[in-house]
Amino acid sequence: MTAPALPSEGAGTTGPPPPLPGRVPDGTFANPPVRPRLLRRWAQGWWVAVGLVLGLGTALAALVIVSLTVAGLFSTPVMGAGLVLVALGLWAAWLLGRAHRWMLTVFSGIDVGPVPVSGAPTWRRVLGLDEPRLRALGWAALHGLWGVLAGLLVLGLLVQGVALAALPFLSTVAPEDGVRVLWLLRVSTSTGYAVGGLGGLVMLLAVPWVARGLGSVDVALARWLLGDDPQRQLREMSHRVETLAASRSETIDSVEAERRRIERDLHDGPQQRLVAIAMNLGLARSTLDSDPDGARALIDEAHAAAKEAIVEMRQVARGIVPPILTDRGLDAAVSALAARSPVPVSVSIHLPDPAVRRPDPTVEAIAYFCVSEALTNVAKHSGARRATVDLGLRDGPAGEQLSVVVGDDGRGGAALGRGTGLTGLRQRVASVDGELHVDSPPGAGTTLSITLPMRPGRTR
Structure with a gap:
């Protein structure tokens, strides 16, 4: 006899029973069970405890470094050699911080973030007076105090836990008057030894959890003072969001303006020619x-109009990627632009062989259009007798960059915002997180400097 099936909620049909919490329909657990996860965290806590005990050494070293640095700081007005001691202390704190970062990774499995990069002048970095080394000295002062406290607490729990857990085994060899426990109580009965042993086991079981709590403070200090500055990261991210929002809006406007230009030019030029033909x-x-x-x-007459329509179609196609750029790369395309320019142009290109390594197609196209627009402006507005184009690679904050520099010896006076040409270039460059700078003093020519991210492109 089988039990009647219970009706499902809201309907009278029966079906397969719902899966158990934490299980997916195939019977496996979607998330690990709570008990093994707790056991794993408890086992990992022993590594954190070992790291805190070993951290006693780095904490004592940090106290020595801070003491010597403070001594050097107060002795600097009396004897200039104190400045050397301060610089050595700052560098020692920074190196100790790097070692402690490694210890946190090994024993806690936590990365406190990227190593902060200094933007200070060289002389300040040499003397250790830049932000990363000053923050490392602050970390050394806090770590020296907290590391000693946390390390001694974990070490005390370990020693006392082992001593108490061993009491039942020492009852046969203990003195008749018993043994003193925790410097307060004396245990002399078998019941006392058993309770003491149980208390020792409880202390040993609690050591990993206490170590994880103490270690979290150590990690927080390291992230705050040894990692990258959170406030600076927040400012950079806010600026990045603002830049992306502005770039997105400008890119949309630029694309819409280009579409309207092509539509208008096709309507006014080739379309009328084709109708006449x-x-x-x-x-x-x-x-x-x-x-x-x-x-x-x-x-x-129709044949002549067809030729004129072809010429107008080529003019409309200005701004569309030419086949030479797609087939032979930026070197050949820019050289072809220079050869067609009415102003003599000298070209200097230091790029990898396009058959081996090329930038991203979007970056290539933007670089080509920038050179094309810049040479067009030189021919139309600058009154220059010659121009130069320099393409190469350079190291930037975010990696390798493509550098494009176009200069002329014309009348100068160009500036962003005075015309649509440079504004359109700035919009194109900003769409891929590039930068554009214009140096154009009146009467001294114009230099257009563009940097574009060298994003991975085609490799053959």
């Missing part, structure tokens, strides 16, 4: 038998 060919076909000479003249 179609009309002339229609008239020529209707008069071919009655007026051959007139039909021939109409065909000649």
Whole structure:
């Protein structure tokens, strides 16, 4: 006899029972069970405890470093050699912080973040007076106090726990008057030894959890003072969000303006030419038998209009990626631009072989358009007698960058915001997180400097 099936909620149909909490329909656990996860965290806590005990050494070293640095600071007005002691203390604190970061990674499995990069001048970095080393000295002062406290507490718990856990085994060899426990109580009975042993086991079981709590403070100090400055990261991220929002808006406006330009140029130029060609060919076909000479003249006129339409189509296509850029790379495309320029242009290109390594196609296209627009401006507005184009790679804060520099010896006076040309270039460059700078003093020529991220491109 089987038990009747219970009706499902809200309906009278029966079906397979719902999966147990934590299980997926195939019977496996979607998340690890709580008990093994707790056991794993408890076992990992022993590594944290070992790290805290070993951290006693780094804490004592940190106290020595801070003491010597403070002594050097107070002795600097009396004897200049104190400045050397301060610099050595700052560098020693920074190196000790690097070692402690490694210990946290090994024993706690936690990375406190990237090593902060100093933007201070060279002389300040040499003397250790930049932000990363000053913050490392502050960490050394706090770690010296907290590390000693945490390490001694964990070590005391370990020693007392082992001593208490061993009491039941020492009852047969203990003195008749018993043994003193925790410097307060004396245990002399078998019940006392058993309770003491149980208390020792409880202390040993609690050591990993206490160590994890103490270690979290150590990690917080390291993240705060040895990792990258959170406030600086927040400022950079806020600036990044603002830049991306502005770049996105400008890119959309630029694309829409380019679309309208192509639409207008097609309507005003090639479209009218093609209509005229179609009309002339229609008239020529209707008069071919009655007026051959007139039909021939109409065909000649249509042929000339077709040539003009081809020229206008090429002008409309200005701004579209040319085949030479796609097939042969930036070197050949920029050289072709320089060869067509009415102003003599000297080209200097230091780029990897395009058959081996090329930038991202978008970066290539933007670099090409920037050079094209810059040389067009040189020919139309600068009054220059010669121009230069320099392409190469450089190291930037975020990695390798493509550098594009276009200069001329014209009248100068160019500036962002005075015309749509440079504004359009700035929008193109900003769309890939690049930078554009214009140096154009009146009467001294113009230098257009562009840096674009060298994003991974095609490799052959």
